[in-house]
Each structure stands twice: as C-alpha cells, then as structure tokens.
Amino acid sequence: MQESIAITALSSLSPLGNNSKEVWDNYLQPHHFIQSKSFGTASEFAATLSIENKHLIxxxxxxxSKYKSLDDTVLMAIWTSRQAVLQANWxxxxxxxxxxxSSRGATTLFENHFQEFLETGKAQTLASPTTTLGNISSWVAHDLQSEGPELSHSITCSTGLHAVLNGVAWLRAGMADAFLVGxxxxxxxPFTIAxxxxxxxxxxxxxxxxPCRALDFTKTRNSMVLGxxxxxxxxxxxxRSNALAYITGIGYATEVLQHGVSVSTEAECFKKSMKMALKNSSVQSVDAxxxxxxxxxxxxxxxxKAIQHVFGESLPLLTTNKWKTGHTFATSGLLSMELGLLMMQHNQFIPxxxxxxxHQKKDIKTVLINSVGFGGNAVSILMELDI
Structure with a gap:
C-alpha cells in the first residue's frame, strides 16, 4: 500500500472569503454568493470576490512594479500561495x-489585448508573456523564491485536482518532499460567458x-453559473504533525466522447476514477x-448515476458547493477539497x-472529492481526517 499524502495547508480566495473561519461561517449560512453582473451590453449571473478581497488583489x-501588468489569475494564485506557505511552515x-x-488562464488580459489588436493592428510588448499558461506557476515561483520544479497545465474543469495528482506523483516518486499545487x-x-x-x-x-440548481435532479433546464x-x-x-487531513486514494479516468463537451449518461469516467480512488478502501468507509x-x-x-453504480445501497451523504460559489473551473475541485476538509474538521455535513x-448518522472522517472537465477527464480524491 502506497504511503499517504499529508495536506499541510489549504488557502483559498473565493466568493466565500479568504480564510477558513470566514469560509466555514459562510457555508453555515443558507444563502448563495451569486449576483447579477453586467457583461458588455447584457446582464448575467456570476459569483464574484467581495469588494474587500478584490482590494487585496x-x-x-x-x-x-512587475506585478502591474499581471492578470488576476496570477495575482490570486500568488496571494493564496503566500498564505499556504505560511500555513505549511515552509x-x-x-x-x-x-x-x-487554470482552465481559461489570463482571459481578461487576452480579451483586452486582442481587442486592442483588432482596433490598432498592433500588440503590446507584454501581451504574450502575460497571457501564456506557464505565466501562473512561474510568477508564483518568483514570488516565493522557490527552487523546486514549476509546472503549469490546463485540463478544463478538473485542472485543480489534476494538480493534486501531479503533486502526489512527484512525492511518491521521491523526486520532491513537498509540493504546492493549486x-x-x-x-x-464577456467572451467566456458567451x-x-x-x-x-x-x-x-x-x-x-x-440561480444555480446544482444537485437538483428535478430541474428542467441547465443552471450553471461561473465564479x-x-x-x-x-x-x-x-x-505530519501539522496535517489538516490525508490523501489516501486517488483516481482518474478519461472516457470516449461523442463530442468535445460530452459526458456519458452514467459518467463512465467517474465510475472508473471513484473505483480507483477506493482501491484500498471500502465503499462503506466513505462518509460524504x-x-x-x-x-x-x-x-x-x-x-x-455513477455514484449509485459504485456505492449501491451504501450511498454516502452527497453535496456540492456550486449553488453557492458558482463554477470556478480549475479552482472548483480544490474548493470542494476545502469543503470536505471543513466538514471533517467540524464534523458537520453541509447540505x-x-x-x-x-441526515448525518455518523462522524464525518472520510470524504471523496469528484471533479470532471470538458473531454471527460475525471478525478476522484479520497481524503481522511487521520491515518
């Protein structure tokens, strides 16, 4: 059996807040953080950072002076990474x-630079370096003055949990003794919403x-909202003595697609990823x-349907946070990890x-996290409060 991975820090910046106490307090409230926002000439639903957290960025x-031309994706990653390094005592x-x-990367800058190009026929000097995918990890590494490997990737909405998979792989391979993933x-x-x-x-x-009816199986139309x-x-x-929890199982799978954004009726990719994550655990051990x-x-x-297939009559408590935070693409799986950690730490289910x-009938000590992106790239992470 492979050695478990300790989660020694988790820092987030989202519509829920910027620290674990604030995030948990907001999970305890029944309201959401989705609001009407103008996008060009139209108004759409979206979940934004608070004014205070935008001010932090x-x-x-x-x-x-070097940070003035960076996209918010980079600045938010720098901010959360600074907090995570402090939490982990690194x-x-x-x-x-x-x-x-990141799924979309520096989309604000890209759209602005491209609009300027359409109007003037010219691109700014920093248009390319500030919109490349590697832009995020390289600036985080610069800010933290780290000396280890730095990687960037994009696997649509499961990007965050794929970063976790990469970190686990490097650690278990003995090629690093600590990894910051995010x-x-x-x-x-406007273009992304469109x-x-x-x-x-x-x-x-x-x-x-x-506005977002995530986990409402009676809805008659789609209700995804971005955050x-x-x-x-x-x-x-x-x-580790400072572990928040442990990763004791990982799973991943990709399914054959009919088109670029499809997923099968019973999410075959999730069946495979969950079974892989539970390879050394029973379905009865999963609390949520x-x-x-x-x-x-x-x-x-x-x-x-995939969960029903894997768990049968041993169905755990089921929840999601997208009705509250919107879908944050690459970040979404990590915010789900945060919710799982908080439910274990407080031993309280958030419905x-x-x-x-x-109805919660037992302590929450083991939580499974699911994430999937366009292209049927599923990831499942099994977390336990202690080992």
Whole structure:
C-alpha cells in the first residue's frame, strides 16, 4: 500500500472569503454568493470576490512594479500561495515543487489585448508573456523564491485536482518532499460567458432564489453559473504533525466522447476514477462525497448515476458547493477539497438547501472529492481526517 499524502495547508480566495473561519461561517449560512453582473451590453449571473478581497488583489498588484501588468489569475494564485506557505511552515523552505493550473488562464488580459489588436493592428510588448499558461506557476515561483520544479497545465474543469495528482506523483516518486499545487480562475469576462451560453448550459437571467440548481435532479433546464477564485494546497509525504487531513486514494479516468463537451449518461469516467480512488478502501468507509455537480441537467444526473453504480445501497451523504460559489473551473475541485476538509474538521455535513433531505448518522472522517472537465477527464480524491 502506497504511503499517504499529508495536506499541510489549504488557502483559498473565493466568493466565500479568504480564510477558513470566514469560509466555514459562510457555508453555515443558507444563502448563495451569486449576483447579477453586467457583461458588455447584457446582464448575467456570476459569483464574484467581495469588494474587500478584490482590494487585496489590487494591493498586491500595486506592491511591485512587475506585478502591474499581471492578470488576476496570477495575482490570486500568488496571494493564496503566500498564505499556504505560511500555513505549511515552509517560510524558510525553498526546495518545494509548484504546479498551478487554470482552465481559461489570463482571459481578461487576452480579451483586452486582442481587442486592442483588432482596433490598432498592433500588440503590446507584454501581451504574450502575460497571457501564456506557464505565466501562473512561474510568477508564483518568483514570488516565493522557490527552487523546486514549476509546472503549469490546463485540463478544463478538473485542472485543480489534476494538480493534486501531479503533486502526489512527484512525492511518491521521491523526486520532491513537498509540493504546492493549486488552481486559479478569473473567467468573468464577456467572451467566456458567451462561450458558456453558446453551449446552452448557462443559467437563464431570470429572478430566482437559487440561480444555480446544482444537485437538483428535478430541474428542467441547465443552471450553471461561473465564479472566480483561487486555491493553493501544500502536500507532503507521510505522517505530519501539522496535517489538516490525508490523501489516501486517488483516481482518474478519461472516457470516449461523442463530442468535445460530452459526458456519458452514467459518467463512465467517474465510475472508473471513484473505483480507483477506493482501491484500498471500502465503499462503506466513505462518509460524504463532494460532487462536481455543475448545475447542468446531464452533468448532475450522470455523476449521480455513477455514484449509485459504485456505492449501491451504501450511498454516502452527497453535496456540492456550486449553488453557492458558482463554477470556478480549475479552482472548483480544490474548493470542494476545502469543503470536505471543513466538514471533517467540524464534523458537520453541509447540505444543498433545496436538495433532498439527508441526515448525518455518523462522524464525518472520510470524504471523496469528484471533479470532471470538458473531454471527460475525471478525478476522484479520497481524503481522511487521520491515518
């Protein structure tokens, strides 16, 4: 049996807040953080950072002349990574690896630079270096003055949990003794919203108590809403005195697609990823699952069918946070990890307010996290409070 991975830090910046106490307090409240926002000439639903947290990012931007031209995806990743390094007690450590991912990357800057190009026929000097995918990890490494490997990747909505997979692989291979993994997403731009609407998966902009109906299996139309945020996670090999929890199982799978954004009716990729993550554990040991559940009809129902297939009558408590935070693409799986950690630490299940009633009958000590992206790239992470 492979050695477990200690989670020694998890820092996030999202519509829920910027520290674990604030995030937990907001999970205890039944309201969501989705609001109406203008995108060009139209208004759409979106979940944004608070004014106070946007101010934190602006302060960071102004703190160094080199940071003035960086996209919010980079600045949010820097901010959460600084906090994670402090949590993990790596302040005097430099030989840790970094893997930061993003689904859309520097979409705000890219759209702005491209618009300028269309109008003038010219591109700014920093247009390319500030919009490349590796831009996030390299700036985080620069800011932290780390000396380990730095990686970047994009695997759509499962990018954050794929970063976790990469960190686990490096640690178990003995090629690093600590890894900082994360995801950052600032997708609240007119073109990105338009892309989601073109696929007919975005929530209709009509009055609603809960615009995103993630985990509502009775909905008759798609209700995905985008959100912004970043998260950074510190990983170390083996038992650690400062561990928040442990990763005891990982799973991943890709399914054959009919088209670029499809997922099978029973999410074959999730069946495989969950079974792989549970290879050394029983289904009865899982107390809760934080589902991907993006708020689309097929996305929610196919994942649920996959869970029913794997767990049978031993169905754990089921939840998701996208009704509250929106879908933060690359960051979403890491925010799900954060919710799982908090539920274990407080031994309290956080339900979906409009979902089917569920009752916590035992302590929450083991949580499974699911994430999947366009292209059927599923990841499942099994976390345990202690080993």
């Amino acid at each position: 602006e302060q960071l931007r102004k703190s160094d 302040k005097d450590k430099a030989d840790f690896g970094i893997n930061m991912g 995801g950052s997403e600032a997708p609240l731009t 892309q989601m609407k073109a696929m007919k998966i975005y929530a209709f902009h009509t009055p609603s108590d809960f 912004e945020g970043a998260a950074s996670v510190g990983l170390e090999l083996g038992k 699952i934080v589902m991907h559940a993006p708020g689309t009809m097929k996305g929610d129902s196919s994942e649920y 979906v307010p409009f979902g089917e009633k569920q």
